[in-house]
Amino acid sequence: MSDNVTDLLLRWREGERSALDALVPLVYDELHRIADAHMRRERDPASLQPTALVHEAFIKLTAGADVDWRDRSHFLAVAARMMRQILVDHGRRQHARKRDGGERVTLAALDAGESPRDTDLLALDQAMQRLAGIDARRAQIVELRVFGGLDFAEIGEVMQLSRATLDREFRTARLWLFHAISVDGAAPS
Secondary structure, eight states, X not given: XXXXXXXXXXXXXXXXXXXXXXXXXXXXXXXXXXXXXXXXXXXXXXXXXXXXHHHHHHHHHHSSXXXXXXXXXXXXXXXXXXXXXXXXXXXXXXXXHHOOOOOOOOOTTOSTTTSOTTOOHHHHHHHHHHHHXXXXXXXXXXXXXXXXXXXXXXXXXXXXXXXXXXXHHHHHHHHHHHHXXXXXXXXXX
């Protein structure tokens, strides 16, 4: 299936509209799984449904974004990033309405599908942006693992890194994020 998805992505990139139509049923379930994982981490999951998240991400993915698709893993990574951004934007709108002062983020179990429900996505996003400014590769690994739900083999494919490197970089990034969020929101130097 991965080869078929890659072929369809390449054909879509070349402008073949029928390739996109054939691609949707092949990736929809996987996108929905990623959206479900995102929604399990939300404090207020009822405010946005996984299906709505998938549809909004897919609209953004197909709205003329000129992405040089490489393969299935790359597509899922970009989709996961879109979903994260949609949730962050949604969280900002919710926060603006409530003006609640925010909550602390606990990252003790930060991993794919294991983040606590009370994670403040806005604080995590701000910490992720700071991490990306310091170490873009580590930020991308966390994004693919936590927000994309990709396993280390898939991340290794996308980033062309070994399992040992991914494990080490992920652990280091997770500690950095924990520190950045738990110490008065200040990023470590």
